[in-house]
Amino acid sequence: MQSARHAWPLLALLLLAGCQRGMPPVAFHADGRPPKLSDWHVVEVHDGKLQLNDGVVPYDLNTPLFTDYAHKLRTVWMPKGTTAKYHPTDTLDFPVGTVISKTFYYPRAADGKFGDVARNDDYSRDFAGQGLDLANVRLIETRILVHRKDGWAAIPYVWNDAQTEATLARTGAVLPLTLVGADNAREDFNYVVPDESQCQSCHAQDWIDRKVHPIGPKARHINKDYHYADGSANQLEHLARLGYLSGLPALTEVPRDANWEDTHATLDARARAYLDINCGHCHNANGAANTTGLTLDVGTPEDRHLGICKPPTAAGQGTGDHFFDIVPGQPDESILPYRLSSKEPGVMMPELGRSTVHREGVALIKAWIAAQPGSCVAIR
Template identity: 80%
Template sequence: MSMKFWKRTTALIAMLCLSACQHGMDPVAFHADGRPPKLSDWHVVEVRDGKLQLNQGVVPYNLNTPLFTDYAHKLRTIWMPKGVSAKYDPNDTFDFPVGTVISKTFYYPKTADGKAGDVARTYDSSHDFAGEGLDLAQVHLVETRILVHRTDGWAAIPYVWNDAQTEADLARTGAVLPLTLVAADSSREDFNYVVPDESQCSSCHAQDWVTRKIHPIGPKARHLNRTYHYASGEENQLEHLMKVGYLTGAPAPAQAPSNANWMDEHASLDARARAYLDINCGHCHNPKGAANTTALTLDASAPEDRHLGVCKPPVAAGRGTGDHMFDIVPGKPDDSILSYRMNSADPGEMMPEIGRSTVHREGVALIKAWIAAQPGSCVAIH
């Protein structure tokens, strides 16, 4: 038998398996207005047979370096109506058509003893998935955020999962969920997981602080240019989105930008740190973003000079400076405002200001190592 035959057979089996997983689901619903009270009203992801399953046409994706949210794991998906596609952009968020529904489900791996309120602090996601969905025997669902593109722009709608893990309910005013992170060494850290309300969503998702219109953050070429293990096998995400008709105009992956994985020690320290700052800080710290008055630019476009904070005095950091003189002091992370604010969980000092209640220890260590490796010095002007 030919290789072509086996490829076709494998693809057919994958499609049949996927169809079996979607058995009984109503088609994905695009709600042109309003705030549906239940996540299941969208029919994007639903709990069935002990799994959080993806509906037909719902495509999962991941980012080279993800935004940190209190060590939560995330399942991201895109769905579009038939006959429309997003337009590729090499730098900015893709131009998604009206009708697009993007979901992001936040969850944690369960601890070994399964104690209520305890969640695992781990980067290991090998036990999370059942096909392209999530195995609820292994994970605890927290929230799912919907971004829907309507005729008047994007709308952000948060949903919080119930204790039974059967449904997520609309949470327009947000929520505060007490949880405990449990590490592999059994150390424990109590924290409040904060689900943002609808107005808080705009503080990160408003790419232009003048218009305040929100947009997705993650679906950019440099974040998506990586492989993903789909039901049909591993494939580059840009190529897969083109193949299924969800994207037009993308070049070959080798010609598209690609951020580093911040955890990939084979990548340069500079590439890893810049990728981390880009996804965690760049959506606000850019010339049009919410933090544009700070003169601190942390997205991928920033040159490595005062725009990036090197020897730059703070503009409006208040007590968030920690009495330090410059955003970044080359070679001296403990004298730098950037790492100081990242290492704080005090609401008056911490950066980012929302989206986390805990300190990302490994992220802070990365940025400190990056600052420590920078040559040069700063001279304070009195």
């Protein structure tokens, strides 16, 4: 079944652009690292809520990147008179001056302890009025991606305990938290806010030029409906109507990744979408992991490039003594789910961005491998 993230129209209804008219205009900082998130005036705390400024447009992804079960609020803002240009496969071509934000937060656990956060995919209590309801959620961090003349800059901010302001965290941060499940099962973990160099290592999708680029706002990831105040609309068409996107073709010509939780989609489409957003920014022909020969973006053909019967490029603890990245029909003999299931440095994949195991995601990849026909015995 689809997750509550997609099932609650209230989510989008309450995340409208132009929500907080009392804020100063959004500030584009052409250089430097402003010490406070509020220096940007993109999102700010007012009246117990995290508010969006005028012209700040929220968006969502068909399949989001997993980050320790954190919920996320994504926004984009562009200077007046500018527009992004459509691209069928790469990130939308955003103009200089664009500010993208991503706020990571958790629903508060029922026991009310500040370090306890709920492990769920239910967004129904996150919002009140025009923004995030701080009575029900705990803000963790907000990451800013700003497009300057010399390229994109990634700037992390960490929210204070009072939940009033987020401050610059160029060297990152480690926050001890406890995930509390619906069954009250508890899992202690360290939430890691990446430092600037780690942000850059993930966002440099092309390891040749090593330039930072946004990962999420690609046409295939945001080609989905969103429930706005005046009704449901496709996000790409909505951006085009606002003047934030030019060159958009008919939606029938726009690629679309599946929602990994949508059981109406094929198992293959769901698994490929999951690997695309979680792994494809490194595991692509030009990415940081291109020397592995394993490419996991959605355009990879289903052959050895995708890992099917492909031996690893290097032996060691990362293989778990398995012979191939993917063994059709045998997930427990495959390296890919082994690494996704690990929290051990040198073994776990992705290497950054999580301290916990995404159990539901691993189950999806295992089911996908179990359903694959064929065998690797003949080439072992």
